[in-house]
Amino acid sequence: xxxxxxxxxxxxxxxxxxxxxxxxxxxxxxxxxxxxxxxxxxxxxxxxxxxxxxxxxxxxxxxxxxxxxxxxxxxxxxxxxxxxxxxxxxxxxxxxxxxxxxxxxxxxxxxxxxxxxxxxxxxxxxxxxxxxxxxxxxxxxxxxxxxxxxxxxxxxxxxxxxxxxxxxxxxxxxxxxxxxxxxxxxxxxxxxxxxxxxxxxxxxxxxxxxxxxxxxxxxxxxxxxxxxxxxxxxxxxxxxxxxxxxxxxxxxxxxxxxxxxxxxxxxxxxxxxxxxxxxxxxxxx
Numbered sequence: 001x002x003x004x005x006x007x008x009x010x011x012x013x014x015x016x017x018x019x020x021x022x023x024x025x026x027x028x029x030x031x032x033x034x035x036x037x038x039x040x041x042x043x044x045x046x047x048x049x050x051x052x053x054x055x056x057x058x059x060x061x062x063x064x065x066x067x068x069x070x071x072x073x074x075x076x077x078x079x080x081x082x083x084x085x086x087x088x089x090x091x092x093x094x095x096x097x098x099x100x101x102x103x104x105x106x107x108x109x110x111x112x113x114x115x116x117x118x119x120x121x122x123x124x125x126x127x128x129x130x131x132x133x134x135x136x137x138x139x140x141x142x143x144x145x146x147x148x149x150x151x152x153x154x155x156x157x158x159x160x161x162x163x164x165x166x167x168x169x170x171x172x173x174x175x176x177x178x179x180x181x182x183x184x185x186x187x188x189x190x191x192x193x194x195x196x197x198x199x200x201x202x203x204x205x206x207x208x209x210x211x212x213x214x215x216x217x218x219x220x221x222x223x224x225x226x227x228x229x230x231x232x233x234x235x236x237x238x239x240x241x242x243x244x245x246x247x248x249x250x251x252x253x254x255x256x257x258x259x260x261x262x263x264x265x266x267x268x269x270x271x272x273x274x275x276x277x278x279x280x281x282x283x284x285x
Contacts, residue, residue, distance in 0.1 A: 011242030013039035016086055016093045020073040020133050021100030023051030026203030027153060028099035030229035034237050036064035041091055045082055047072045073100050074129040079136040093144055095240045096137040098152035101126040103168040105208050108283040111166045119167045126171040131178055138186055147190030151239045152179055154197040156255050164270060164283050176251045183249030192248040194239045199255025200273060201227040210273045220272055222257025
């Protein structure tokens with residue numbers, strides 16, 4: 001039985017999908033596994049060769065069609081490297097998943113303390129990388145003369161407020177706006193552009209500032225728990241696939257109903273998920 005058994009109708013067999021930000025062991029890695037299992041060849045991109053060795057090479061060893069590429073998707077040189085690797089592969093380019101982004105714990109702070117350097121760095125990491133990678137793939141799809149699908153990862157912080165994380169939240173909101181405009185411009189080429197906005201998801205990156213507290217999760221999240229990377233990968237696969245051929249310009253909130261019970265802010269307006277009191281104190285000073 002092939003790896004793609006059970007995924008008929010998705011239209012991904014023998015197609016190439018780029019996953020930018022594949023190597024972190026979280027959403028990007030989960031997307032890489034699922035999309036490859038659905039029959040696509042996945043070009044898995046990460047700045048870190050070590051991350052590719054740890055999280056992506058084992059997928060290839062399992063027999064999945066995964067091609068690791070060490071490149072910085074935040075640079076023109078990195079994007080060129082990725083697209084040149086795609087051009088060398090059999091099959092046609094179909095899609096892109098923009099996962100690369102995020103924010104270090106040090107970027108949490110009051111709005112009054114954010115510097116221009118902080119602001120620009122988070123916009124570069126979360127918006128510019130998405131936009132210019134999407135631009136490069138859209139150009140390649142146009143030259144190829146075939147339709148395709150671009151899916152980017154925003155955040156619940158870009159769909160609501162982001163207290164003490166204003167630059168990150170604003171960058172993720174801008175990603176949603178860029179998704180809508182790209183969807184309009186690229187529609188005549190048959191290129192669909194959508195996004196997902198994850199809620200609190202259990203990933204290696206989130207563990208830097210989100211502690212384990214099942215009681216808190218039950219209070220804050222309608223479904224009573226944090227999401228898993230695989231639960232973000234499923235909606236992303238749907239948006240990539242032929243099951244969503246009449247859907248573009250949308251951002252799908254995948255948050256377990258967190259937005260329905262927007263009660264995760266404490267009396268000081270910091271997130272209840274930030275259980276480390278030293279960290280909480282540091283970001284509000």
